């Protein structure tokens with residue numbers, strides 16, 4: 329795909345539902361007794377893979393013509409042995425959270441995924457889940473495909489997260505639901521807390537205590553989960569693309585409606601405001617147990633900032649597009665604490681650095697840091713390798729809207745994993761996106 333210099337993005341749009349909340353709504357709905365109705369579910373490939381997995385484990389899942397998803401759950405401990413492998417496609421969240429679900433259920437299941445997912449580390453979840461009694465075997469070290477044998481008699485653990493990861497935390501909390509006694513997870517830095525919020529709403533026995541900058545979360549097993557209606561707010565990680573696009577293309581003013589503003593997810597918005605971004609948060613309210621608001625965004629002259637390491641978990645998926653904003657700012661932007669970017673759908677630190685260099689931007693990439701020299705208007709003109717990574721594709725298409733020369737990404741197909749309507753939504757706002765063969 330190719331993106332060309334654009335001006336005056338305008339319109340009022342709602343990006344699709346939050347990916348993290350969508351995965352959890354299907355999984356926790358599958359564990360409740362009775363029907364959970366989900367409005368605004370993200371219908372991207374990652375979430376659809378989770379829906380298939382829940383159905384393969386015995387939940388009844390149906391989408392009605394009004395767009396509502398109905399999940400008829402089997403109850404905690406009620407999953408049945410799937411007939412074939414569970415394929416999570418490109419999705420780390422789907423695979424890791426579901427490993428937690430199966431780990432304490434007495435069934436066996438093979439977990440697999442696409443070429444990107446098969447390179448991603450799973451030991452971070454299999455290590456604590458083994459302590460709870462699950463067994464994992466495979467031929468590729470800790471990587472997928474893995475055969476998981478759930479514990480017959482699961483044991484509760486007290487676990488301190490070695491990496492700031494909501495996926496690891498959530499895998500353990502979900503495993504704890506079918507484990508007798510009290511399982512405790514301590515996270516030194518707060519990560520997204522959608523699992524905790526949703527489990528509480530469904531009636532799980534869950535306690536959260538603030539501890540320093542982090543949290544201690546305890547789950548007592550065997551509570552019955554009661555179905556709850558879930559309304560999924562717009563995904564801030566998807567909103568990030570039109571948000572940055574409007575800031576860096578001249579003469580733009582857009583409104584992004586109903587965006588999730590959970591404090592564990594709003595690092596990008598806060599950083600862009602620090603950079604001088606004209607972002608107004610209107611109509612702040614609560615929706616389905618989460619804070620949401622409308623973002624009014626106008627083109628802005630951005631300036632470089634220092635983004636502290638402790639902010640990383642609250643914007644971990646947004647660094648590729650932040651780096652694009654930084655390239656279009658005046659001055660240097662320094663980002664620290666980025667080690668986790670190396671183990672996402674691609675090595676995002678390397679992919680961002682290579683993509684920016686290909687478009688004439690000066691970048692310094694350290695082991696876990698990135699420094700981008702802002703250029704106001706970058707030259708562009710490069711071809712970016714996306715490495716099966718949706719966020720790399722979308723971030724560099726956004727760069728192309730503000731660069732002097734068009735920016736090409738080698739493959740736009742992975743965008744469908746998290747934001748299938750990306751191209752339509754962006755072109756609807758006035759962005760010039762297309763295939764290289766299309767007329768300029």
Ligand SMILES: O=C(O)C1=C[C@@H](OP(=O)(O)O)[C@@H](O)[C@H](O)C1
Pocket residue numbers: 347348349421492493494495496498520644645668
């Ligand atoms: O829990 C979640 O829904 C997610 C957690 C993050 O991963 P880590 O837990 O690996 O940081 C994030 O990158 C991913 O897109 C979604």
Ligand SMILES: C=C(OP(=O)(O)O)C(=O)O
Pocket residue numbers: 374418419420421422645672673719746
């Ligand atoms: C890291 C991401 O997703 P996942 O870990 O679920 O593959 C992402 O969507 O940016």
